[in-house]
Amino acid sequence: MPTVVVIEKLIFVYNxxxxxxxxxxxxxxxxxxPASYExxxxxxxxxxxxxxxxxxxxxxxxxxxxxxxxxxxFAKQYASKFGYKFSYPIILVEGKNGLQVLIRxxxxxxxxxxxDLIAAVQKNMDNPC
Numbered sequence: 001m002p003t004v005v006v007i008e009k010l011i012f013v014y015n016x017x018x019x020x021x022x023x024x025x026x027x028x029x030x031x032x033x034p035a036s037y038e039x040x041x042x043x044x045x046x047x048x049x050x051x052x053x054x055x056x057x058x059x060x061x062x063x064x065x066x067x068x069x070x071x072x073x074f075a076k077q078y079a080s081k082f083g084y085k086f087s088y089p090i091i092l093v094e095g096k097n098g099l100q101v102l103i104r105x106x107x108x109x110x111x112x113x114x115x116d117l118i119a120a121v122q123k124n125m126d127n128p129c
Contacts, residue, residue: 008094009065010102010121011074015039015088018070040109041089044117054114064125091121 016039045055059066069077071088078084078099086092087105102124111117 007064007125008096009067010125011092011094011099012041012045012066012068013074013086013088013090013092014042014068014070015105016042016070017072039089040111041091041117044111044114052114055117058114058118091124 045052074084084099086101089108090101090105091103091108092099093102103120107120108117111120
């Protein structure tokens with residue numbers, strides 16, 4: 001019998017740390033050295049100051065609950081005695097059996113646009129974990 005995956009929410013973890021100081025540094029980085037910016041998920045979902053409108057519309061219309069965290073916030077909220085060891089950015093599925101990877105960092109880093117991200121999420125949600 002196939003395993004049924006019960007999905008509580010999607011967790012998007014940015015390859016960045018939280019905080020106002022870091023937000024300012026990120027804005028400068030995106031502006032002056034975008035090719036070396038280390039969070040493709042941030043780059044795709046946010047412009048310099050606001051969330052990408054197409055992404056925001058998709059997120060608001062999705063029937064999947066979504067949580068967005070910076071890697072330091074994720075480490076605090078999902079601290080485990082086993083210690084999750086992920087490469088960031090990453091998209092995870094949280095379900096009754098814990099966390100499972102939906103889209104790995106190397107896959108996210110190959111995406112070029114919001115359309116690519118939406119297609120990847122849709123494709124993977126059609127066949128979760």
